[in-house]
Amino acid sequence: MSMLGLEFMRNAFMAGGCIALAAGLVGYFVVLRNQVFTADALGHVAFTGGLGGVLAGLNLLAGVFGSCIAVALAIGALGGRGRGRDIAIGTVFAWVLGVGALFLSLYTTARSAASGTLGVSVLFGSILGLQPAQVVVGSLTGIATAVVLLLIARPLLFLSVDPEVAVARGVPSRALSALFFVLVAVTVAESVQAVGALLIFGLMVTPAAVAQNLSTRPWVGMALSAGIAVAVVWLGLVVAFYIALPASFLITGLAFVLYLASHLARRMSRIGRLA
Template identity: 45%
Template structure:
């Protein structure tokens, strides 16, 4: 067994993965991000706010590029931009029914395009960090420092603590906004708090997968889990588990490969979703066939 390259001995491969501090940091960061993205993503998919989530992630790109341009940490740029965008989206008046209206998605789309353009401007103003640009858009795990991991951990812990506090009323307001409002659930406030938490999660994921591939961790695990089971607790747990699995697999494969980590994480997430959707279709078809064959 040589000390480089992928072998058939899994224990040796894992040991090799953990040899370098940058890889240990990447795995730690990936683990933190997978858990927080899974938790927030589960609610995001249920609330059908994927477009808002995507925009929060896109906005984190000019945030990071702008932060680098003015010479502060990209991490601060990611979080500031995403949280500010979350507050802007929350301020857009929703249609009275509580569901995202068409005017909302139009405004979000406008903001998203402008943010992306600003990011491009900041990058060209800074000049000559083409590698950095790829990292911002499509993810990089090489440069994650121990202090960055600490920031990710602190933000994720705070976001998950707040989510745990509001989880049940948020679920109520998501499934049944009218009845929840009649019962005194602060539907509008919960929506704002949730968007801010989602902004935190999107900014975290951006730092691993890049701004364009956040859905790999924000949408794919939740969408896959909700295909597999309709039990809320089970699908929530499954979301976190799937997120961890695809991050670990993606990072491990990317370590032994020359291609970007975002590609592998996204590919594993995509494969999981396709498998779940296909098997669900197959199962419901065979059930229908059985029901037809044996009339009750």
Template identity: 45%
Template sequence: MRFQDNWFQILQTTFMQHALVGGSLVAVTAGLMGYFVITRQNAFAAHALAHIGFPGATGAILVGAPVTLGLAVFCVGGGLLIGLFGKRVAEREIATGSILAFSTGLGVLFASLATANASTTTNVLFGNLLAISVDQLWLFGGFTLLVVAALAVIARPLVFASVDPAVAEARGVPVRALGVAFIVLLALTVTMAVQVVGTLLLFALVVTPAAAALRLTARPGAVAALAVAFAMSSVWVGLVLSAMVNLPPSFFVTSVAVLVWVVVLLATRDRGRRLPTPTHGGHDRVPAVPEHTR
């Protein structure tokens, strides 16, 4: 590790500009989805989807296809299976674990056959923000628009279905369909995030910023805005630090995200706030659920 005097010039290079734009797009989608990941108790599913995408990435490497395409196919396919097989939390975890186990084994097989591309496989595991291409930026932009547009349509009923699924279903909200739609959007977010921080560090952008935001407010809109701000700050600061000392940006992105969470946790430790997890049969739920969605 060494300090680079020309770090500002490094930030102006093409690959750094691509990293900044790509990381920002991922931060937007990850921040928006993070609230629902935590509220719906889907943190394990988010982590599993990254590993489910691993055989897609290694398979794409094996056949010479784009890595993003392989990730997207396996993440979305795995997400659909999880959404269809797991209606309740317990059922969803069983389905997720089973699909995860099979996908991991498949990923090991593909990785062993693609030994000539070991560096690319490593990038899938740990991310390589500095290797984002122009084609990937266009794809990330399309994914981001799709996620934002879909959330604009389903956000209100999805909040209701996430906070109290039993009551939402009783009032005619299509809880199962919303769950499948959410898991597909999460799969697209994971597809992008894996290429920024990698399979093993995914939580840094998808869960940690939203967890920090939830310590400050329980209003869904405010949580989403704060989570996007925290995730984007983590990407930007991580890239600057990476340019300064010539180390992988994934380490700094995850470190900044966790540091923000720790600072917020310490600052709010006396407030007695609780995460807005769904309750069944009680009245302790997020106060900001829009009345017209009930």
């Protein structure tokens, strides 16, 4: 049986590729702008929002997208008021997950055991079991996110690298930051389908970190990050097809191996330069 003869594999390649493209590009800026933990927090929100959406009789995706965008806008509005708030943030997001656990148990008791795995697929991804509608939504939003990001990439890069000069030159910093937050939220919501709410780092942050280890040039880095994200997802799917291991584990695992390799390579080249 050929791999691409199966519809669910074609769906996974298509949606996974588009989502990975967006995750790699947006993730590059997430790492550059030091907003890694925003992405993590949004992943937690996505879990609770998705289950809340299902409980309220809406669509899972509607819940995931809605809650992520709302929270991203809220974080953006509160602004980066100083650091050292990690305790407050940690307590809030532990509570958000606690509420997610509540929704999960309400949902499972309401719908009998058959739906007990819904939470697992939100937490750890369900790329091999996407519904046709999810494939369309995932692919289109993935491509749209990537396009919007590329359109704003130049001023966003300027703003991220040297905010003061950028503002002085008339870059609309608030609007741009808000727009970027929305892009992050949409990307997180998409990635939940591919690798799950808990493993978002593996798709959004790890490829970007690899890219930053390999190149300091921004455009090269962006291309590398997107390329690595897509490659890791596709490769993960191929491996998952032949040996029955969870696809999300393979995707994050491959990304992690690449990260270790790139880290070593950077060390070696630094030692080489010193010698």
